[in-house]
Amino acid sequence: MRSFRLLLYTIVFVAIAAVIITLTLTLAGPSLTEAEVRTVVVDTFLRERPETFVVTGTVEFTTSVISESDKTLLPGVINLDLGTTSATVRAPGRAAYGFDASLITAEDIRLQGDTVVVWLPPLEVFAVEPDLELLEQQIDVGWARMHRSSGQAQALAALRGLQPAMRELAEEFLVTADGPVENSIQAVERILSPALRAAGVENPVFRIEPRPLVIVGD
Numbered sequence: 001m002r003s004f005r006l007l008l009y010t011i012v013f014v015a016i017a018a019v020i021i022t023l024t025l026t027l028a029g030p031s032l033t034e035a036e037v038r039t040v041v042v043d044t045f046l047r048e049r050p051e052t053f054v055v056t057g058t059v060e061f062t063t064s065v066i067s068e069s070d071k072t073l074l075p076g077v078i079n080l081d082l083g084t085t086s087a088t089v090r091a092p093g094r095a096a097y098g099f100d101a102s103l104i105t106a107e108d109i110r111l112q113g114d115t116v117v118v119w120l121p122p123l124e125v126f127a128v129e130p131d132l133e134l135l136e137q138q139i140d141v142g143w144a145r146m147h148r149s150s151g152q153a154q155a156l157a158a159l160r161g162l163q164p165a166m167r168e169l170a171e172e173f174l175v176t177a178d179g180p181v182e183n184s185i186q187a188v189e190r191i192l193s194p195a196l197r198a199a200g201v202e203n204p205v206f207r208i209e210p211r212p213l214v215i216v217g218d
Helices: 002-028 034-048 147-160 162-176 180-198
Strands: 051-074 082-101 108-112 115-119 124-128 138-139 205-210
Touching: 034 108, 034 115, 034 180, 051 147, 051 162, 051 180, 082 147, 082 162, 082 180, 115 180, 124 147, 124 162, 138 147, 147 162, 180 205
Parallel strands: 115 205
Antiparallel strands: 051 082, 082 124, 082 138, 108 115
16 A cells, blocks of 8 residues: 555656656747857758748739831921831749848847748749630721731830839739738748757747839839
């Protein structure tokens, strides 16, 4: 009976000690110093992603471009309007966006209590890709113009402007929409969590702060 009571006391003592140790470790937060956290974050981006640009999301949309050309016979003399040739091209496409990880410095990483704070560079458009297989094209030739010369020339000009127009729309989307920031925060957490866990932070808590993107007009 005495040995059973001693065994019971031992089990209770071990259980209480385990609870105390667990609570102590939980309240202690990350075991890494701020300098160690900075090293883990920077190394994760630059060592595991040597291309440095981290794509955090994509967006799909449709873009239209119009190119026009007016022509007048003997301007200032006859001033005969030969008509306006216009070409419209329309295509769906996709834009990828993210940030340049090489711009992250140690000063952009903080450890506040048990929270890892990371300031990201402004989001940028990485690439735009129109789907030319779904391209739509409409050409209207002036009454006295030739389709082969003026029509094809304007169609080519519109096609050349398609990709820049898509990039402009994608950059505007980064500024006005909330989705890119939210997607980037989630992507960074997915990238950094395994590295910090491997370094000893069991349940890392993040606050990701993308810096605002500002488009300067002409």
